[in-house]
Amino acid sequence: MTDIFQNNTVTTFPDITKVEFIKINKNYLKVILINFFLFFILFFAGLALVHQFVFPQEVNEFIIPIYSVFIAIFGFIILYLILSFTKRKYALREKDISYKSGLLVKKLTTVPFSRIQHVETDEKPISRIFGLSSLSVYTAGDSSDDLVIKGITKKKALKIKEFITTKINE
Secondary structure, three states: OOOOOOOOOOOOOOOHHHOOOEEOOOHHHHHHHHHHHHHHHHHHHHHHHHHHHOOOHHHHHHHHHHHHHHHHHHHHHHHHHHHHHOOOEEEEOOOEEEEEEOOOOOEEEEEEHHHEEEEEEEOOHHHHHOOEEEEEEEEOOOOOOOEEEEEEEHHHHHHHHHHHHHHHOO
8 A cells, every 4th residue: 555645735826816807798787777777767656656645644744855865875776886887707718717796795706617517698688689698607516507697798698608518518
């Protein structure tokens, strides 16, 4: 028995910060804002209906502060969406794909091709208007998508899907 098990200490790590990440298509910010405005309009209409039919008369003296707070929250969310959009980036390398996002809570996900089960592209109605798709990467042992890149052109999403599919079938 001359073979002795060794578990050497790792001292050098690959530097993911030196990878050149690609920004998400600028039109995706329009998609995000349109979706948010649609949600806001529905929520605002609900608030107006509740104000008209449910709130007691005593609440009417506080209605201006209530709407002011609602609009302020709306403004902060819009600002956050705009600022966080610039942090959405992806990188496709020879053996893996990475996606990073987040303004306050930063997230970096890297999935090696050897773990990928399948890849899907998806077009939502508003994204389709701007020619955008999302790319979902699924790995073994998990029922949800492990990596989703939203806001890339349909052409680029299909090219990436084909590239990854070729790599996982090698």
